[in-house]
Amino acid sequence: MIIEKKVHVCRKCQSEAIVKNGANGSGSPQYHCKTCGAYGVLEPRQDYTEEEKEIIIKAYQERSSMRGIERTFGVCRQTLNAWLKKGRTAPTP
Template identity: 55%
Template structure:
């Protein structure tokens, strides 16, 4: 017998009081938190890990062309400008 028991907590408040709430289009488990009322996805997909993001931002500061980044890294201009605004 194989038991694979994973416990998940709410990504917002950290309470274990969450219930399954269907799946995303990509098949990720969605949840609803009964404590704080949050609807969310477990293990959300991280599209750009921090190293990748840092690399892209470095390239931006060296060459400073969003269109160039789009071609080189395949990252959307909107995504990069969002990161730039956050800084």
């Protein structure tokens, strides 16, 4: 038996100490973080943990094949692109 457990974390401090806080006007579930006090929207399609993202991004950087990554991890190109853009906040040497 496979138990699927999705752990939601605070987007600001990555804490798992968050509680559901109802929904906003558009019906998206919201959370309240007990650690930093932030309020935010729980992402309904968050299928990858930060760890998994790192592994996938690393694999992409090593192989430079988006099609291969798609096939191996089942992650869509747009998702991968978004991660890559987000990871480029640090200035490149």
